[in-house]
Amino acid sequence: MSLLLLLGLGLAAGVLSGLFGIGGGVVIVATLVLGFRMPILQATGTSLGALLLPVGLLGAMEYHRRGLLDVKASALIALGLFLGVWFGAKLAISTPPATLQRLFSVFLIVLAVRMWIGAGR
DSSP states (O other): OOHHHHHHHHHHHHHHHHHHSOOIIIIIIHHHHHTSOOOHHHHHHHHHHHHSSOTTHHHHHHHHHTTOOOHHHHHHHHHHHHHHHHHHHHHHHTSOHHHHHHHHHHHHHHHHHHHHHHTTO
16 A cells, blocks of 8 residues: 555644544445455554544644634543444454445435535524
8 A cells, every 4th residue: 555645644634634524434434445455453453543633633623723622522432432432443343344435335324414414504
């Protein structure tokens, strides 16, 4: 895998994270699976590995500086993520890769449709 392509993926995921609060599953995993032909479990693990460091720190600081970050809500969500990612990883590893990739695809479609419909409200 090209170092520049991986760095570009991180940059794109970072920009999208700053814009929309997304990056890990929606951008990184999908790109690693589709663009780099990485197996979905390896792509998921790689995405989690990239997110281990405080990658959102600078973006969160900018939102906080402008009064647009709810620290209490963020802390509670982080606690849920801390526990949820462990459970999700155990579940993913015990799921056949093809099933996992199909479930991920359905998740993205449902999410896209809901976001599209809700945009006019």
